[in-house]
Amino acid sequence: MSTCLTEVDFEQFDNGDSTDAELERISDHISSCDACRIAYERFQNDESFLAGARSLLDDDMTIPKIPRRRKPSSGDFTIEHAPKLELSRHLPNIDGYKIVDVLGHGGMGIVYRAVQLKLNRTVALKVLPSMIGAANPAAVERFQREANAAARLHHTHIIPIYDFGESHDAYYYAMELIQGQPISVLVKQFAKKNAASASPARLADMLRNTTYESPDTGRSQPYIMPDIDESRVTMATQGFGRGRIYYRQVARWIADAAHALQYAHSQRIIHRDIKPANLILSVDGRIMVADFGLAKTEDEHSVTVTGALLGTIRYCSPEQAMAGRIPLDHRTDVYSLGATMYELLCFQPAYPGDEDKKVLAAIMTRDPVSPRKIVPHVPAELETICLKAMERAPDARYQTARAFAEDLERYTKDLPIVAKRPPFHKRAVKFVRRHRAATTAATAGVLVVVMTVVLFVQEQIQKDLRNDVHMQDARHAMNNNEYDDALIDLQAVLEESPDNWRAIGNLGIVGKEKFKRSAQGEEDFQILRDAVANCDRALVTEPDHPGLLSTKSVALYMLKKLKKAEQVCKDALDSQHPWAASNLIKIYALQRQIDEAKEVSDIAARLAADKLVELRRGVIPRDEASGQQQALGSLWRTIATIRFFLDDKEGTEEAIRFALKFDNHHPGNQLMKARILLAYGADHDDERARPYLFARNAWREASDLKYPARDPRGERMVALAILKEEDYSEAIVEAEKTINAGDIPAFGHLVASIAHAHLGARDAARAHLREADAKWPDDLRQPGQYRVNADREILWFETADELIRLRSEAENLLEIPHSGPQNR
């Protein structure tokens, strides 16, 4: 036996800081000398490399698979990322042009300053990433068609396209290089320098900016100086407020852009991407519309780049936001120009916010805040014109860009505009909705009491204002899953007005959500009973409210009152609201009435398709649309779950695709996706389609939603997913978790058995198989048997078949004859 070891040896050994022979000597010694072994196991070095590694790796120690290890193949590089990376990878090489530098990025390409060699002129060259061509021949065809059409546009306010084509797999087009600034940049300066109340001279300075150069005479009308001079006279003689000057200028710019659009529309070209960044104010004061013919493609592909397109999303029309598949008409441009105008009026976007999804939802469901509420001295006429252009229903907007332009011009000429404020009765309807109690009194009363009523209404408005703040805070808290905070605000509302049905209803929702987030074994069913009672109270006022009905039915089935819950859903079915259908499917499934669940889910799938059409057409009232989308996400997941249970592969994949489309971040959707990938495999070699990632993501999303960290269904999925990823030691670790705390310990033992078998540890594999048999749940013995729950509103089946399949996988690996736990 060699000499005993010191801590120096241990440290060296821990860090692998020596030759093979030396490490072997130390290892041999530790293994054979009890004293040294004990000393080594006690030897703790917090400074060691491994201690650092442990603290860094946290819980997530699954070794990521990196495609680089494999032989590169065309389909290998991650599908979602490759195109984005390709975007700007190479400085493009375009025949006939010499690229000088980068001018800027658009959503779909990079704009370079370049010299067109043949004519020796400097141009702006927009180069589209080659991936568009590779991935999508239709997009190429469309690019060529549109560029072709756009190149034929000749208008004072449209940036001319000189040339377009394809070179070295890149598509490009060359346009006139305009000296000037996009409106998106100017708006920021205007805001900073308080342009809205600037004197004419200061505004002129502002516009001239530092980049002002000698105007390009001959071709264009220099707008700024004469206009402002004229305004100065007007102001002096007619006493207009200072701010008018800026707003008149805005009206002219937008009118010019609208004329340009009208011309393009007459050539059957829709711009589709009007936004402040695409309106350039040249140094000679012309407003120029850029980027014709580069409308973003509306196919699947654009979904993956939405993040990069946020600037565009903000200005897209509701019909663009909704679908992407229905043909758009020219009125989408009217809307987007209106949204651009809005920003010039208010110095902030009509729909602020940084999250695509929220911005899109707002565009689809909410009217923009009136500009005068943000900047009080916006001229009322311009506000009216702007809001008319931005009407969500295309039919309510200006029907042509010309009409839009002409109304703006009427304003600049001080003529009465055509657009009207919403008629009084419409505003009255909104008012009545807000002040139901007060106005009921008003209509019942006679003229004599009008004064009293007015006073009452005023008081009511003040109260409403206070309540509005609390309600908004409550809603905000609920959106952030801060249910205790929401509770405080709701109670404040109820103190002021104890009969506020919205507050009562939200109380019910908060109760249900709180219950959903309680850890297993710590549920307080009284919360649910209170939630049902609150829903009932609110339903007295609003008997058909889908959110209330849904909350009530969920609370009821969580209370295991399945028959009652079923009745609530059936009553709500008439409303055709997706919630009713998805809850009913869950309730049938919980009652093990699979045929009924399937029938409802088949009907619901058709209903969901119809709803989608309605959403796209804008038939569904605005204040309901976003809730409906969420509900559709949940409905599709539930349908996917039923179809998966019935082993309908295609149907399942279709349904989960829809579910993720509507609600990509719901942990249930991610979990279900992981499960489907595990069962059916991925269609392509997309790295992101790895079940492990989906399972892990579900975990993370759940913690974002403040769900309890442990959900046995999720833990089982993670263990199974890691097993599929072939990281067997981690699979063993995960399996242990589900063995110790899961409701089906046999599942964990089976995963552990398979993982051990793969590592050649047959004894442990057999031991786990025996344990699995010993703990096999009685209700999952025979093929076809299943267990079902809908915890956290996620429907979930656990089947005997899956356990049996895992068992035979373990048996195969261990090369032992099939037996099956049921034959024990």
Added chain:
Amino acid sequence: MDETRPSLLVRVKRHDDETAWREFYHLYAPLLERYARKRGLSREESDDVAQECMNILVKKMKGFDYARGKGTFKGYLYRVVSNHIADRMRKNKPRQAASGELRRLEAKDDRHWEKVWLQQHLSFCLANIQDEFSEVTIAAFKLYALREWSVEKVCESLGITANQVYLAKSRVTRRLRKELSEYVGEVL
């Protein structure tokens, strides 16, 4: 100071080395995303930030002068990503400032960056080297050295001897440190 292994950066600079770009992407994109998450951005925002930074890197790497001591790549990357995060944060200000989170997080920047930087390199390198060992060796290393299972438990679970477990720990550690030093120049 930490240095990023010149060879990867040099290969990436050549711009036509597909494998190098792939490696570069898989190493740094998740790193940036993770860091942005740590700084409090949402998943989408972090994804965007990582993407924006990668787009910049793709353009700038050609001109990145490793030898002339303009600062390390790590420092450069930190500046790029911090700017993008700060940009997002400014836009989110009302939301962030309300929770007082912003300032607190800013103070912690450097430590987060340090941690995420090493974290990502560590798991990246672990993935790089795992094919050089048998599956059991890697499993023994992870269970014993990282998960801190007892030797007995690892032996029993994997059906191997204590000697094998010890050797797995020491050898994989040695290899891992070597790989890591090629990427970050210095080891923990």
